[in-house]
Amino acid sequence: QLDKGDSARPVSTKVRARFGFWPYAVAAAFSWYGFQQAGIHPALGLLPVIPALPHADTPFGLFGADQPHKHDMLNDAEHGLKAPVEVILMLFGFANAGVVFSSMGEATWLVLIGLLVGKPVGILFFGWLAAIPMRLGLPEGMRVIDLLIIGFVAAIGFTVSLFIAAVAFPPGLVQDAAKMGALFSFGAVFVSIGVAKVIGVNKIN
Numbered sequence: 001q002l003d004k005g006d007s008a009r010p011v012s013t014k015v016r017a018r019f020g021f022w023p024y025a026v027a028a029a030f031s032w033y034g035f036q037q038a039g040i041h042p043a044l045g046l047l048p049v050i051p052a053l054p055h056a057d058t059p060f061g062l063f064g065a066d067q068p069h070k071h072d073m074l075n076d077a078e079h080g081l082k083a084p085v086e087v088i089l090m091l092f093g094f095a096n097a098g099v100v101f102s103s104m105g106e107a108t109w110l111v112l113i114g115l116l117v118g119k120p121v122g123i124l125f126f127g128w129l130a131a132i133p134m135r136l137g138l139p140e141g142m143r144v145i146d147l148l149i150i151g152f153v154a155a156i157g158f159t160v161s162l163f164i165a166a167v168a169f170p171p172g173l174v175q176d177a178a179k180m181g182a183l184f185s186f187g188a189v190f191v192s193i194g195v196a197k198v199i200g201v202n203k204i205n
Helices: 013-019 022-037 073-096 106-131 144-154 160-168 173-199
Strands: none
Touching: 106 144, 106 160, 106 173, 144 173, 160 173
């Protein structure tokens, strides 16, 4: 009843305007605690909350130029949390990457191959599948082959790969070896630069 006659907004618009992001922050805290108590990794605790955040009525798409200028709650939360999340991710990486260089094994090379081969091939293939056969297109000025560079950049596995290694393997030699593979994926930076020069990727202003 709060927004009767305004079909473009949900009924809770006035409540959201008054309380802002705080109800969602409280819900996120309870969700995080619930996941922790249920034995599920609490990093997944925000998954039920994020889709509930109000967003702009017009979808500009992932690469939409006007998307950053919207002031719906989802965009404001994304921009407001960007800086603290980057700091937390950096601290997470430093706290979870504590391994010695002798901790190399089969898991090291499996993780490294998965990142340096699996991600570029997967992103290139499914990007091509979406852009050409499914006719969803690509951003202006972008070629299908450019997706290969995105794949190599995505192969840099400092935070997510360390997180997966810590969750998937018990503490010990195998976990340390898997973390080494994630750290070695920093080599994808140089691979990305080299491949970009070979296929002629240019910066578009």
